[in-house]
Amino acid sequence: MNDMNIAAITTAVGLLCTMVGTFVGYKSFKNDTERNSKQEVREDAKGDTQLKMQLDYISRGVDDIKLDIKDQNRKISSLVERVARVEESAKSAHHRIDDLEDKI
Template identity: 40%
Template structure:
């Protein structure tokens, strides 16, 4: 009888151990799912931020290009003005 009781307690212990492992795995699976959802949300938020930065960078590049074109025109105009001033000074010095 003592061997039968030992076998019975052993079998009950084994069943309880397996059930405990299954319950723990389910909890871990739920926790892992929540963790993965949180990570996915954060990655999506970062991706949107990177997209916003790219758009801002393109807008800034466009503004810089426009300013460069204006600067070139101003520089050319300034050179022409200096040439006209040099001509005027040459005329006034000759008089």
């Protein structure tokens, strides 16, 4: 064979290897990107799920606190009414005591 044919074959083999290497590299990059993308989606979903669970837990806690506050407000209203009646009764008793002292 002459030197020209050998050089052409060497160049063709070199170009073929370059194209195959580029193709393999591209496929590997694409697969890694897809794999990483799927992994990121899984991690994001996991994080979102944990966040949602924590928010639900906090929401239930807030609801419980609201119920406790309503119950405390009812108890306070009841006590306010009872204190007002006791004050009226004490005022009436003081008037009766004053009337008895005046008679004595």
